Amino acid sequence: AQKVTQAQTEISVVEKEDVTLDCVYETRDTTYYLFWYKQPPSGELVFLIRRNSFDEQNEISGRYSWNFQKSTSSFNFTITASQVVDSAVYFCALSEAPNSGYALNFGKGTSLLVTP
Amino acid sequence: DAGVTQSPTHLIKTRGQQVTLRCSPKSGHDTVSWYQQALGQGPQFIFQYYEEEERQRGNFPDRFSGHQFPNYSSELNVNALLLGDSALYLCASSPPDRQNTEAFFGQGTRLTVV
Numbered sequence: 126a127q128k129v130t131q132a133q134t135e136i137s138v139v140e141k142e143d144v145t146l147d148c149v150y151e152t153r154d155t156t157y158y159l160f161w162y163k164q165p166p167s168g169e170l171v172f173l174i175r176r177n178s179f180d181e182q183n184e185i186s187g188r189y190s191w192n193f194q195k196s197t198s199s200f201n202f203t204i205t206a207s208q209v210v211d212s213a214v215y216f217c218a219l220s221e222a223p224n225s226g227y228a229l230n231f232g233k234g235t236s237l238l239v240t241p
Numbered sequence: 242d243a244g245v246t247q248s249p250t251h252l253i254k255t256r257g258q259q260v261t262l263r264c265s266p267k268s269g270h271d272t273v274s275w276y277q278q279a280l281g282q283g284p285q286f287i288f289q290y291y292e293e294e295e296r297q298r299g300n301f302p303d304r305f306s307g308h309q310f311p312n313y314s315s316e317l318n319v320n321a322l323l324l325g326d327s328a329l330y331l332c333a334s335s336p337p338d339r340q341n342t343e344a345f346f347g348q349g350t351r352l353t354v355v
Contacts, residue, residue, distance in 0.1 A: 168329055
């Protein structure tokens with residue numbers, strides 16, 4: 126069963142617009158971790174953020190912010206004032222095991238295109 | 242400090258052949274995981290190696306096997322290749338701090354089966 130759902134397949138915005146990428150997850154564990162990764166055309170997955178299930182505090186890092194809501198099982202990602210360099214595929218992922226380096230369950234990704 | 246390196250970057254094989262992909266983890270990392278990413282899909286977990294043993298395995302057939310060496314590098318072997326095995330194969334490494342830090346990914350090996 127799919128555990129991470131990214132309903133938006135593709136999003137296209139004009140530079141400087143704000144954009145939110147949605148992520149809904151499903152798990153029976155009380156301890157879990159949520160991630161966002163960016164995949165540029167080169168193929169390498171670039172880590173953006175990790176959040177554990179006990180920390181619902183939202184986080185902001187420059188133009189990036191994340192909204193974690195356990196009540197709705199969502200972990201959404203917002204890019205403020207988007208730039209062309211933000212164009213990439215973004216993946217949300219869930220990990221349920223309590224040890225380091227364990228399996229990541231990825232969503233299908235959202236392809237973001239930012240045009241000048 | 243080199244990150245995760247994978248070789249080769251691209252590979253073309255014929256259906257029924259066998260293939261070996263290689264991965265060198267980031268310096269200081271002892272855990273290696275392999276993922277398969279089909280076109281337009283998210284990566285799917287194949288297996289993970291730690292202390293030269295397979296620690297976890299995803300829903301992949303036995304045609305997919307692996308190995309980890311004493312220097313923590315790893316190989317992914319796929320036997321009896323099918324057209325459906327065509328994908329980007331990603332290797333990820335993690336450090337031994339047991340605090341679930343993020344996995345670092347390599348740029349992948351793009352395998353095409355014809």
